[in-house]
Amino acid sequence: MSTLGALVSTIVEKTTTLSLLLGQQNITPPTFAEDDHSPYQGENVALRQTRYDIVRAAQDLLRLAQGPEDQILQLAWSSADTSNISVVLQFKIAENVPLGGSITSADLAAKVGLPEDILLRTLRYAIGNGLFVETAPGVFAHSATSAAVAHSPSLRDIALGGSNEQAQMLLRLTDALVLQQKGGADAPHAAFNLVFPKYQNIFECLAMEPDLAMRYHLYMMGRVKTDRWSTTNMVKSWDWANVGSKAIVDVGGSAGHTCMALAEACPQAKFIIQDVDKVALEQGRQALSSASPALAERTSFVQHDFFQPQTVSGDIYIFRHIFHDWSDEDTVRILKALVPGLIDGATILVSEGIMPEPPAKRTNALDEKQILIEDLFMLAVHNGRERSVEDFTKLFKLADARYEYVTTTGGIDGAFQSTVEFKFKT
Numbered sequence: 261m262s263t264l265g266a267l268v269s270t271i272v273e274k275t276t277t278l279s280l281l282l283g284q285q286n287i288t289p290p291t292f293a294e295d296d297h298s299p300y301q302g303e304n305v306a307l308r309q310t311r312y313d314i315v316r317a318a319q320d321l322l323r324l325a326q327g328p329e330d331q332i333l334q335l336a337w338s339s340a341d342t343s344n345i346s347v348v349l350q351f352k353i354a355e356n357v358p359l360g361g362s363i364t365s366a367d368l369a370a371k372v373g374l375p376e377d378i379l380l381r382t383l384r385y386a387i388g389n390g391l392f393v394e395t396a397p398g399v400f401a402h403s404a405t406s407a408a409v410a411h412s413p414s415l416r417d418i419a420l421g422g423s424n425e426q427a428q429m430l431l432r433l434t435d436a437l438v439l440q441q442k443g444g445a446d447a448p449h450a451a452f453n454l455v456f457p458k459y460q461n462i463f464e465c466l467a468m469e470p471d472l473a474m475r476y477h478l479y480m481m482g483r484v485k486t487d488r489w490s491t492t493n494m495v496k497s498w499d500w501a502n503v504g505s506k507a508i509v510d511v512g513g514s515a516g517h518t519c520m521a522l523a524e525a526c527p528q529a530k531f532i533i534q535d536v537d538k539v540a541l542e543q544g545r546q547a548l549s550s551a552s553p554a555l556a557e558r559t560s561f562v563q564h565d566f567f568q569p570q571t572v573s574g575d576i577y578i579f580r581h582i583f584h585d586w587s588d589e590d591t592v593r594i595l596k597a598l599v600p601g602l603i604d605g606a607t608i609l610v611s612e613g614i615m616p617e618p619p620a621k622r623t624n625a626l627d628e629k630q631i632l633i634e635d636l637f638m639l640a641v642h643n644g645r646e647r648s649v650e651d652f653t654k655l656f657k658l659a660d661a662r663y664e665y666v667t668t669t670g671g672i673d674g675a676f677q678s679t680v681e682f683k684f685k686t
């Protein structure tokens with residue numbers, strides 16, 4: 261059991277180590293000042309682990325010092341934080357505060373198109389959370405955190421998706437569960453259906469709402485640009501060296517960004533990108549033919565519904581961020597539909613975040629919490645779920661006894677996804 265004193269000792273000890281590591285890597289100790297908007301870029305694994313050890317101990321220290329009542333109230337009101345960051349991002353407030361300078365609230369209000377009073381209240385709430393500083397009454401400049409948004413469009417895109425559409429669905433989860441409990445024909449399949457009542461599921465919605473589709477793709481592309489969700493995590497997590505000229509089928513591969521990331525590691529492989537979404541496939545086809553005609557020659561984009569029997573006999577099938585969108589029953593259906601395409605020894609790679617096996621623990625660092633956030637999000641959007649390796653193994657076996665679990669790799673040093681490998685043995 262952690263005590264205040266023991267936690268403080270851990271923090272002191274780890275902070276001393278951190279100072280040493282920062283010195284060794286020529287990184288200036290971080291401050292809240294604007295220039296420190298990305299202090300840990302290029303850090304090594306030891307530094308990252310030490311930072312996270314500090315975060316874990318500090319989070320526990322904070323919980324003990326706050327006490328249960330404050331913790332519960334803070335959790336209940338965290339939607340105010342989410343709403344505030346969403347307004348900051350939507351109205352590009354950080355992007356309109358000059359870097360290295362300051363701006364009056366009147367000038368900033370004119371730039372972002374918000375009433376000055378609303379802007380002032382938004383900024384002053386955000387300052388409480390560490391974004392921006394008020395250098396004199398009514399005059400605003402950047403802190404390190406707000407400057408990070410101004411410097412990184414992809415951070416903005418991820419955070420906007422998280423605090424806007426995702427948050428709306430997460431906040432309707434309670435209503436959805438109440439309605440599902442009551443039952444009846446009107447019960448929603450997921451919280452998604454309460455936020456977007458015109459559509460059956462998110463994929464149908466994205467096909468009909470181009471603005472929303474654009475934001476969804478920006479969110480996805482933004483994520484891929486971060487170390488946490490980078491497609492290079494998949495490249496690093498499996499041995500691609502022996503693939504040779506085999507055929508890799510990316511099922512639900514969208515615009516093909518996973519195959520593009522794999523192209524260098526598998527210079528002779530043929531890629532088949534399958535998706536139900538014609539727009540995504542066409543985007544990928546066009547992007548690839550101008551960016552890399554040589555890769556385009558060994559890549560095809562094919563419309564395919566993964567609930568229908570697989571028609572391509574490949575050597576390796578990738579399912580990246582697919583199964584968590586679907587219930588156990590649907591996952592089994594997708595895996596059964598794959599069987600007609602499978603040759604003896606075919607490899608199936610699942611690239612997803614992996615739920616830890618129980619018993620559950622307190623999660624203190626974002627890396628540990630991320631998978632639980634995604635799991636709740638999958639529940640709210642799709643009535644889907646994140647799964648453990650054991651969960652996947654059970655579903656594969658349920659779909660067909662010839663699927664065999666091989667191994668799980670990756671998912672370390674801050675990478676969100678692991679690669680779970682199965683083989684099909686006839």
Ligand SMILES: C[S@@+](CC[C@H](N)C(=O)[O-])C[C@H]1O[C@@H](n2cnc3c(N)ncnc32)[C@H](O)[C@@H]1O
Binds near residue numbers: 512515518
């Ligand atoms: C969360 S995205 C993952 C995309 C990509 N694999 C990645 O890792 O970024 C889910 C993908 O599944 C596709 N999809 C949804 N339903 C499908 C179906 N029935 N058949 C094939 N693809 C489908 C979507 O169009 C979307 O591209």
